[in-house]
Amino acid sequence: MRIKDCNNIMDFRRIARRRLPAPVFHYMDGGADDEWTLGRNTEAFNDYELLPSQLSDVSSIDLKSTLFGQAVDWPVMIAPTGASKLFHRDGEPAVIRAAEKFGMMYSLSTLGTITIEDAADAGRCPKMFQIYVFKDRGLTQDFIDRSKEKKYAALCLTVDTPLAGNRERDIVYGMSAPPKFKFRSAISYARHPGWLYRALVRKDLDLVNITSSDAGAKIDSGVVEYINSQFDRSLTWKDVEWLAGQWDGPLVIKGVQTVADCRKAANSGATAVMLSNHGGRQLESAPAPVDCIASVADALRDRLEIICDQTPAALDAAISTRWRPAVSWGSNVAYGCCEPNWNGRWRYWAVTGLKNLASSIFSIGCSLPRNIA
Numbered sequence: 001m002r003i004k005d006c007n008n009i010m011d012f013r014r015i016a017r018r019r020l021p022a023p024v025f026h027y028m029d030g031g032a033d034d035e036w037t038l039g040r041n042t043e044a045f046n047d048y049e050l051l052p053s054q055l056s057d058v059s060s061i062d063l064k065s066t067l068f069g070q071a072v073d074w075p076v077m078i079a080p081t082g083a084s085k086l087f088h089r090d091g092e093p094a095v096i097r098a099a100e101k102f103g104m105m106y107s108l109s110t111l112g113t114i115t116i117e118d119a120a121d122a123g124r125c126p127k128m129f130q131i132y133v134f135k136d137r138g139l140t141q142d143f144i145d146r147s148k149e150k151k152y153a154a155l156c157l158t159v160d161t162p163l164a165g166n167r168e169r170d171i172v173y174g175m176s177a178p179p180k181f182k183f184r185s186a187i188s189y190a191r192h193p194g195w196l197y198r199a200l201v202r203k204d205l206d207l208v209n210i211t212s213s214d215a216g217a218k219i220d221s222g223v224v225e226y227i228n229s230q231f232d233r234s235l236t237w238k239d240v241e242w243l244a245g246q247w248d249g250p251l252v253i254k255g256v257q258t259v260a261d262c263r264k265a266a267n268s269g270a271t272a273v274m275l276s277n278h279g280g281r282q283l284e285s286a287p288a289p290v291d292c293i294a295s296v297a298d299a300l301r302d303r304l305e306i307i308c309d310q311t312p313a314a315l316d317a318a319i320s321t322r323w324r325p326a327v328s329w330g331s332n333v334a335y336g337c338c339e340p341n342w343n344g345r346w347r348y349w350a351v352t353g354l355k356n357l358a359s360s361i362f363s364i365g366c367s368l369p370r371n372i373a
């Protein structure tokens with residue numbers, strides 16, 4: 001399949017599958033355990049229907065909005081995905097340039113392959129830094145200070161990762177970072193020498209925010225072992241209060257799914273929540289984000305900005321209008337990363353996703369989302 005034949009995100013997924021070593025593709029594409037949550041995230045859309053409001057004058061569409069006080073052209077943000085250079089040598093900077101071009105908010109992961117500083121300088125779109133709290137609070141504090149210094153619009157604490165998800169595809173296909181060569185994975189890596197060169201010679205895959213920190217953190221083991229040994233599992237809402245005090249700006253809690261937790265987030269000083277089950281990559285049997293949105297929005301819309309992890313554009317449209325949250329895209333952005341021609345890649349990726357979103361908005365008769373209750 002060629003880029004000009006891509007009509008939807010699943011076409012980009014096909015390209016990603018072809019271009020990446022199998023362990024890397026399955027790391028990007030897989031979910032935790034039996035992947036029930038991963039499947040449910042999209043199956044849940046079958047439970048929804050869009051009721052159009054016909055003859056509503058959709059002659060002009062203006063989806064401009066604000067997120068964390070920043071102007072955005074679309075109520076869509078790019079979710080944090082670790083190690084984007086796994087998927088393409090341009091990695092995070094290319095995604096940032098695309099976010100700038102299309103007027104979207106970009107999120108940099110703690111586990112990114114570009115520093116907080118380099119990401120800030122890579123493009124002028126508003127940015128959020130996604131933080132984890134480490135046992136070594138010096139490292140967490142360092143991330144807060146650096147994000148402040150570089151004027152990130154928001155800080156986002158991911159709370160659904162007390163330990164790395166049990167992704168069975170990673171075991172089956174032999175995914176590890178840095179790459180280890182078992183018989184099966186070695187064959188696949190050997191078919192992608194360019195990828196190997198970047199990983200082993202150029203060291204493109206280093207988690208540079210951690211290794212560049214003055215707090216002196218070192219990753220001596222693999223990433224999964226590092227997460228399981230260094231992320232602070234004793235976190236409570238008291239720590240969110242601490243973080244809110246340190247950051248003193250828009251604070252987003254990512255990975256909550258219930259009204260009760262969202263209320264605790266608001267009471268602890270958060271200004272926004274991301275309804276997310278980490279794209280099905282963490283907890284098996286978690287609810288789909290789309291099923292959480294109505295209750296949370298009804299209870300807390302006045303106290304919190306709400307962002308909902310989503311994929312299919314039609315429902316993006318519905319939830320970004322009726323309940324007025326923003327939506328965040330994770331794996332489909334990662335799929336989009338894999339096409340080597342970045343101009344083509346971003347044009348098609350963004351146009352495919354945003355065009356579907358816009359056409360859904362036309363079809364359900366919402367010309368100006370901000371006018372819709």
Ligand SMILES: Cc1cc2nc3c(=O)[nH]c(=O)nc-3n(C[C@H](O)[C@H](O)[C@H](O)COP(=O)(O)O)c2cc1C
Pocket residue numbers: 027028029041079080081082109110111130158254276277278279280281309310311328329330331332334
């Ligand atoms: C390859 C990949 C890496 C991810 N890395 C992170 C991360 O470092 N931090 C985080 O909070 N979420 C991470 N996520 C989860 C996304 O932020 C987002 O919640 C999820 O992808 C949304 O679901 P979707 O993939 O169906 O769009 C990652 C997701 C993917 C696919």
